[in-house]
Structure formats: structure tokens, C-alpha cells
Amino acid sequence: MDAPETITSAANPRVKDAARLRDAGARRSTGLTLVDGLRELARAAAAGVEIVEVFVAAESSPDDARAADRAACLAACTARGAEIVPLGARAFAKLAYGDRNEGLVGVVRFRPRPLAVASFPAGRPVLVAEGVEKPGNLGAILRTADAAGLAGVIACDGGTDAANPAVIRASLGTVFSIPLATATAAETIRWASATGRRVVAATPAAGRPWHGAMLAGDTLLVVGSEADGLSTVWHDAVRTGAIHLEMVSLPMRGMADSLNVAATAAVLAYEAVRQETTS
Numbered sequence: 045m046d047a048p049e050t051i052t053s054a055a056n057p058r059v060k061d062a063a064r065l066r067d068a069g070a071r072r073s074t075g076l077t078l079v080d081g082l083r084e085l086a087r088a089a090a091a092g093v094e095i096v097e098v099f100v101a102a103e104s105s106p107d108d109a110r111a112a113d114r115a116a117c118l119a120a121c122t123a124r125g126a127e128i129v130p131l132g133a134r135a136f137a138k139l140a141y142g143d144r145n146e147g148l149v150g151v152v153r154f155r156p157r158p159l160a161v162a163s164f165p166a167g168r169p170v171l172v173a174e175g176v177e178k179p180g181n182l183g184a185i186l187r188t189a190d191a192a193g194l195a196g197v198i199a200c201d202g203g204t205d206a207a208n209p210a211v212i213r214a215s216l217g218t219v220f221s222i223p224l225a226t227a228t229a230a231e232t233i234r235w236a237s238a239t240g241r242r243v244v245a246a247t248p249a250a251g252r253p254w255h256g257a258m259l260a261g262d263t264l265l266v267v268g269s270e271a272d273g274l275s276t277v278w279h280d281a282v283r284t285g286a287i288h289l290e291m292v293s294l295p296m297r298g299m300a301d302s303l304n305v306a307a308t309a310a311v312l313a314y315e316a317v318r319q320e321t322t323s
Contacts, residue, residue, distance in 0.1 A: 048127075048129060048130060049130075050102045050130040050131065050132055051129065051130070051131050051132065051135050052131075052132035052134065052135055053132075053134070053135060054134045054135045054137070054138040056135060058129070059099075059131065059135050059138055059139065060138075062078065062097075062099065062139055062149070062151055063138050063139055065077055065078045065151065065209070066078065066141075066209060068205050068208070071205060071207050071208075072205075075153050075154075075155055076096060076151055076152065076153055076154075077151075077152060077154055077207040077208070077209060077212070078139065078141075078149060078151060078152075078209040078212075079149065079150040079151075079152050079209065079212055079217075080140065080141045080146075080149055080209055080212070080213050081146050081148065081213060081217075082110060082113055082114055082117055082146045082147075082148055083216060083217055084212055084213060084216065084217035085098065085117055085121065085148055085150045085152075085217075086113075086116070086117045086217070087216075087217030087218070087220055087221060088150065088152050088154070088217060088220045089117070089120040089121050089123075089124055090120070090220075090221075091220035091221045093152050093153070093154050093220050094124070094125075094152060094153040094154075095121045095124045095125070095126035095150055095151075095152050096126060096127070096150075096152060096153060097126055097127040097128070097129055097150070097151045098118060098121050098126050098127070098128050098149070098150045098151075099129050099130075099131050099136065099139055099148070099149045099150070099151075100118070100128060100129065100130050100131065100147060100148060101130075101131060101136045101140075101145070101147040101148075102130040102131060102132055102133075102136075103132070103133055110146060110147075114146070114147060114148060117148065118148070121150065126150070136149070141209060141210070154220065155207055156199065156206045156207065156224045156225060156226045157224070157225050157226070158225065158226060158227065159198060159225040159226065159227035159231050159232065159235055160227075160231070162196070162198075162223060162224075162225035163223065164196045164223050164225075165195045165196075165223075166195075166262060167195075167261060167262060168193065168194055168195035168261070168262075169194050169195060169259060169260065169261070169262075169263040169264070169265050169313070169316045170194065170195045170196050170197070170198060170241070170263070170264050170265070171185060171188075171189045171194055171196075171198070171265050171267070171309055171313060172197075172198045172200050172232055172264050172265065172266040172267070173185050173197060173198070173199055173200060173202075173267055173305070173309065174200040174201055174229060174232075174266060174267065174268050174269060174274065174275060175200070175201045175202070175203050175268060175269030175272065175275065176199070176202065176203055176204060176267075176269055176270065176305055177203030177204055177269060177270055177271070178203075178204065178270060179204050179208045179210035179211045179214060180210065180214045180306075181214075181270065181304070181305050181306045182199065182202075182204050182208075182211050182215075183210065183211045183212070183213065183214020183215040184215070184306035184309075184310075185197060185267075185305070185306050185309045186206075186211070186214075186215040186218050186219050186222060186224065187214070187215045187216055187218050188306065188309055188310045188313050189218075189222055189309075189313060190215075190218035190221065190222045191313075192310075192313040192314055192316070192317050193317070194222075194265075194313055194316070195223065196222055196223030196224060196225070197222060197223070197224050197225075198224075198225050198226070198227055198232055198264075199224065199225070199227075200226075200227055200228065200229055200232050200266075201227075201228055201229050201275070202226060203269060206219065206224060206226065229275055229277040229278065230277060232264075233277070233278065233281045233286055233287055234286075236287055237286055237287055239262070240262065241262045241263060241264050242258065242261075242262065242263045242264065242288075242290070243263075243264045243266060243278075243287050243288065243289050243290065244257050244258075244259055244263055244264065244265055244266065244289075244290045244291075244292060244312075245265075245266035245267070245268070245274050245278060245289060245291050246265075246266070246267050246268075246291075246292055246293065246294065246308050246312060247268070247273055247274050247291050247293060248273070248293055248294075248296065248302050249291075249293070250291035250292050250293040251293070252290070252291065252292050252293070253292060253293065253295070254292045254293065254294050254311060254315055255315055256292060257290045257292050258319065259312060259315050259316035259319055260316045260317075260319035260320040261320075263316065265309070265312045265313065265316065266278070267305050267308050267309045267312070268305070269305070270304075270305050273302070292312075294308060294311055
């Protein structure tokens with residue numbers, strides 16, 4: 045079989061179609077997204093995600109330190125039916141993101157599941173990220189949930205698309221393997237009630253410290269948006285008796301009045317791990 049022809053023009057329609065996937069509207073209409081980076085693409089393939097095509101920087105040196113890893117990743121993607129498309133430097137630069145150019149950009153079919161059809165293992169906490177707007181924060185939360193062995197993540201009333209290439213990159217590809225669902229706050233509350241999970245939310249105004257509540261086991265660990273924190277929907281649900289909500293806080297001993305949402309999620313996740321391992 046002849047080697048595929050290298051695309052050199054950044055104006056090539058195939059390259060332009062792929063570049064449009066950085067826009068949320070294009071991702072919604074196609075169900076596709078971009079995956080930047082070797083590790084992220086390899087993890088997508090390992091998780092069974094459909095790899096549609098892989099764009100390869102044709103000028104990559106076969107002697108560089110990642111050549112063997114790149115060849116293994118391409119073999120895994122090819123085995124999943126992906127088409128390999130070599131690109132010249134200008135064309136590849138149109139797709140590559142930031143300064144971490146590893147010579148591969150994949151187009152994959154990926155959308156998180158709605159909560160109604162998602163499945164989470166029992167006996168472990170689920171992290172709920174409500175209204176998180178920054179892709180880097182959502183990606184970091186997914187990475188933390190994976191590292192801590194949580195049951196999964198619910199992106200609730202999302203301010204950012206979990207299929208955003210920046211989320212995928214910040215998660216180091218764990219977005220493909222950890223159970224992930226999307227939902228509104230109201231849907232999440234109904235699900236918590238139906239499944240009997242305890243609900244614990246972090247908020248600066250709470251009087252109880254983060255380690256004073258039971259976080260391990262069948263728990264929802266809820267963190268709110270960067271700007272507004274937890275929405276009033278949760279408090280309304282408490283008033284109507286839909287859920288019982290325990291609120292905890294982390295001490296703020298400096299000038300700042302709140303902690304980064306991804307950092308807060310990490311503290312809660314690892315307190316749940318500590319409780320599980322010391323019980």
C-alpha cells in the first residue's frame with residue numbers, strides 16, 4: 045500500500061474541519077472532538093473510544109525520544125480503524141494546541157453520557173462539579189477522581205464542555221476511562237435521592253470542617269463554580285426535603301476567601317480515601 049500523501053496547506057478542507065472541533069458548536073453537531081498529545085490519544089484508544097483519524101507531523105524525527113511511544117500509539121489507533129494522515133509543519137500547526145507539540149492530534153468520537161444512562165460503582169464517592177467554567181479545572185477534577193479511585197464524576201450544569209480538547213488535555217486522558225456523566229443540578233439531586241447517596245458540599249460559609257463529615261462510601265462530594273459556588277437549587281432541595289445536605293468548609297487562613305475548585309475537590313477526594321483506609 046502506498047504511503048498517504050502529506051497535506052501541506054493549512055487551508056486544506058480536512059484540516060479546517062478538524063480545527064473547527066475546538067468550537068463547542070462543531071463538537072455538538074458532529075459528536076467529535078480533538079485529542080492533543082501522545083498519552084491522551086493512547087488512553088483514548090485503550091478505553092475503547094472510536095478514533096476516526098490521526099494527524100501526524102510529517103517532520104517528526106524518527107530518532108526523537110518519543111518515537112517508540114508514538115509508533116505504539118499509532119499502531120493502537122490503526123487497530124481501532126483510524127486513518128493516519130501526515131501533515132506538513134504549517135498544516136499541523138493549525139491543529140496543534142499550545143507549546144506541547146508531540147506530533148500527534150487525533151479526531152475521536154466522544155461525548156459524556158447523560159446521568160440517566162450512566163453507571164457508577166457502588167461503595168465509592170462520586171464527585172459532582174457544578175457549573176465549573178474553566179476547562180483546566182474540570183480536567184484537573186477528572187484527574188483527581190481517577191487518581192483517588194473515586195466512582196466517577198458528574199459535570200453538573202456545566203459551564204464548560206467535558207469534551208473540550210483543553211479538558212481532555214488537563215485530565216491527561218483520564219476523561220476517557222473514569223465514569224463521567226452530565227446532568228442538571230435538579231437531575232443530580234433526584235439521582236442522589238433515588239440512589240440513597242449522602243450529599244456533602246464544600247462551601248466557605250460552613251461551620252463544619254471538611255474532615256468532620258463522612259466522605260467515604262456512597263457519597264456525593266459537591267463543589268460549586270469558581271465564581272458563585274454552590275447554586276441555590278441545592279438549598280431549595282433541602283428546604284423541600286428532597287435531600288439532606290451536609291456542608292463542610294476548608295480553613296482559609298490567608299487573604300483569600302476561597303480555594304480553587306479543583307484544589308477543593310482534591311482535598312475532599314483524598315479525605316474520602318483517608319477515611320476509607322483508616323476505618
